[in-house]
Amino acid sequence: MPRTETGAGWWAVSSVAAGLGYIVLLILGNLGRPGEGEALYNILFVIWVMALALGAREFLNQRGFEKPLVVLSGATCIWLFIFYFVYPVFLPAAIGVAMFCGGLNLYMGWLWARRIENRSALHNVLIAALWISGLHWLDYPILRNVEWFVPIGFMVCAVTAVVINGTLAALLVEQFRVRTENAELEAIAAARRDALTGLNNRISLNMLFEQAVANANRHENGLAMLFVDLDGFKAINDTYGHKAGDLVLAAISERMKSAFRDSDIVARIGGDEFVTILVDLDRHDRGAAEAAAEKLLSLIGEPIQFEDFTCQVHASVGISYFPGHGVTLDHMMLAADKAMYAAKSSGKGVFSVAG
Missing domain, CATH: 3.30.70.270 (Reverse transcriptase/Diguanylate cyclase domain)
Structure with a gap:
């Protein structure tokens, strides 16, 4: 059976992290602890973005940045933990998550646009969603305290996350379909060729x-x-x-x-x-x-x-x-x-x- 490109495992991790983020946010919000829910949500979304980036670099054959990215992600999570739970100060925590998630999503949008020459509609949707998500994360420190914008921001974040992970899943399915068809054609061609000489059999x-x-x-x-x-x-x-x-x-x-x-x-x-x-x-x-x-x-x-x-x-x-x-x-x-x-x-x- 033809393999899929590397990166799928990291994208699965990102899907789990995003899903857990929303579950934690909703549960703790209903328990009257929205601050803790938002803190854990942001930490899980740091993991989400990290996994997206690691998967994208593997998929696009852009290896060599894994360790610094993991270290930076860990440092960001520690930063958020300190300013959410140890010394609760909103602005440093907000700036930390905004810079990491926003910057990395914008970088991924640029990377996909640069590396994929013949882009399909799926690629264009993915790139647009990454850029929208990146810009939305960057406005988090400013607009988080604007009451009327909170539900809008929540929906934008949720929709872009679903679109990004859904599009990546669709790309993997399409890639698997193409590789399966190519493998079948290669098998048919091999069955019609003499193995020693390459002539028709x-x-x-x-x-x-x-x-x-x-x-x-x-x-x-x-x-x-x-x-x-x-x-x-x-x-x-x-x-x-x-x-x-x-x-x-x-x-x-x-x-x-x-x-x-x-x-x-x-x-x-x-x-x-x-x-x-x-x-x-x-x-x-x-x-x-x-x-x-x-x-x-x-x-x-x-x-x-x-x-x-x-x-x-x-x-x-x-x-x-x-x-x-x-x-x-x-x-x-x-x-x-x-x-x-x-x-x-x-x-x-x-x-x-x-x-």
Whole structure:
């Protein structure tokens, strides 16, 4: 299962801190101890902002500020405890929480705006909420004692906190969805590729052949199949080992890809056997396929140099044509396979066309 970005854990902590802050504020307020409730609320919101910032820096890959931020958060909490509970003086406590929460939220808004180039609507909502929250915290020392503004300030703080944490959760869900889709596409692509050579495998060959046939019928074009079997490959495995054999197969695969057009289909169907489908050919002209076979045989026959050894292999190629030798993959492969064995019988390192 695809992972989500780091930062999610810190954002979970921030959600818990914010939720506890409102619960404590409401409970102590109903118990007739609103001052204590507000003090604990502000301390918990220092933790909320700290966790938001730590999560944002991890998510945006901006690490390196964790320890100073934790120390500063701890110092702010101690500052608030002193001026709320030990020497109760409102203004120093208010300035402390306002500077920390307001400044850090404004910083996070700037960080998200700077680091996200292609911003979605969710990113814009998050940035706006962070800036509104930051500015609102900065006005706390001034407007806290304005009686009519207290409920408004409470609502602004609550709404922005919910929007910020809700948007972060939505971003994580969206990210997980995208990563899941990408993982599925990668798995599908891997299932259609030969693991050793990166060429198409038999599964993708079947699908690509059907597409090529449909296109050929639509435009009244022809197709040609080159069935390639390496000559002397077993001797390389026996002499140098199977690891060397894998290196040779990979090298031959690269040569095959370079020998054909990007639109042609090159596949490894097993062992030292390969199939190439040449597309967009004239149905009445077989020269292009035979020229391609000659070019391929020349490329395959060149020496292959590795750090520890140099070797050389050749190939036998059988050619079949669509629609002359069949209209299905199995029929064309059967005809090309017979032609390939005819090429081997005639001396190897050559090609033969199906009869």
